[in-house]
Amino acid sequence: MTDHLAKLKKGSESFEIVINPEEAMAFRQGKGELGQALVFEKIFSDAKKGLEASESRLEAVFNTSDPLEVATQILQHGDIQVSSEYRQKIRDQKRKQIINWIHRHSIDPRQNTPHPVTRIEAALEEAKVRIDENKDAESQVEKIVDQLKVVLAIRITKKSLAVTLPAAHAAKCFQLVRQYGKVLKEAWDENGNWTGTVEIPGGLEPEFYEKVNAATHGQNNIEVIQ
Structure with a gap:
């Protein structure tokens, strides 16, 4: 019950609250x-002893x-302490998020192709990257x-397409296009055809072509602007 605490030192005194760690971190980040x-709306001098x-x-x-006002100060300015198991769980989650972000947004500049997830994972190990x-x-x-640049040829990039x-596919497929990036401009002509300029993460370019081609049965036109 008291594995997860937030503590704030004031002089020689310590003030503690028992927390739900994920919600406490979210509150600290304003989310x-x-x-x-809070597990309890109470302020402790020693939570483990009650x-x-x-x-x-x-x-x-x-x-x-007011315990809620004090708890707010402790969460905002104190030290959030969690179990080693929980800390490892969060570290693993952040690692997966970072790998996914790099996979989506980066390319190998030598071949102009995305890095596979397994290559990014190996590079993180080789470079001894620490996830906070x-x-x-x-x-x-x-x-x-x-x-990673020490062990991997990598560049973060965007592509404008x-x-x-x-018309036969536009009404259904332009929403698919939106899922991959930012539509910078778009227009519908009198025949129901859709045209747009889309900015997507560079690592998603091959996947974007594949998904749009599948959805339109190859009836589309995509050109790289930059």
């Missing part, structure tokens, strides 16, 4: 609700005895890609 982050901090000490230290479970996956990508879908 979650305080009530979901010792609660007195209202008088809370008032003296935090200028309030306390940071968002995407916020770590730039630094990690720089580390001019796409034309015939």
